[in-house]
Amino acid sequence: MQNHFDLFHLPQRFDIDMTALDKAYHEVQNQVHPDKFAHASDAEKRVAMQWATRANEAYKTLKSPFGRAAYLCELNGVDLQIESNTAMPGAFLMQQMEWRESLEDAKAAKDIGVLERLEAELRGARKKEVEQIGKLLDANDFHAAAQGVRQLMFLEKFGDEIGRIFETMDI
Structure with a gap:
């Protein structure tokens, strides 16, 4: 096929x-x-x-950049281990924790400005991650790209979360 x-x-x-x-x-x-x-x-x-x-x-x-990257890894025999491999670099985890804290504060305060800033930061981080994954995939480094795909998955979920909060606020 x-x-x-x-x-x-x-x-x-x-x-x-x-x-x-x-x-x-x-x-x-x-x-x-x-x-x-x-x-x-x-x-x-x-x-x-x-x-x-x-x-x-x-x-x-x-x-979808995420879908395309995941598909390329899988086509080349690399299991993304999305469920079993949640290990992430420390700096990435710290960034995630800072963003989550800011998100909770912005949600509680109904602060649109903070939400918009978080969304902009996330867009920048996502763009950077997609560029890095693309370079790794096109260089046939599928194992390293898989780590980036797992990180991108976290960024996508966080973006969805921000979007849901925007939807619940009266703007």
Whole structure:
């Protein structure tokens, strides 16, 4: 079975052309669109639906830096050990603790300014982490990249948390 990169005729690397990904995705979706199979047999409709579902999953994975990085690690035989390996560098853990404390304070005080500052810091940290992961992946250092992917997962979850707090505040 072909991998997500092959499905869209893209090179198997972290740094991909998003325009090419979008174009390839739409081409695949056009080929398997339900309207094209309106008069087909049930089996043909089912196969087309499976391809559409697979294309959706592949597109979602490759569109996301986190998903793409995790997928590249897995394709290259590196288990991310997301559940079993929670070891993180001390500096990263300290940053997480500081951010969490600031988040709790901002939430309690309903301080939008602090939340916006935290969100900006997180965006910067996420961008830096994604760039580092990309360099490691494109240099075929999948084990080191896996550590970065685990860290990025924490950053993504923290960003989701900030977003939920923004949603609960009357702005």
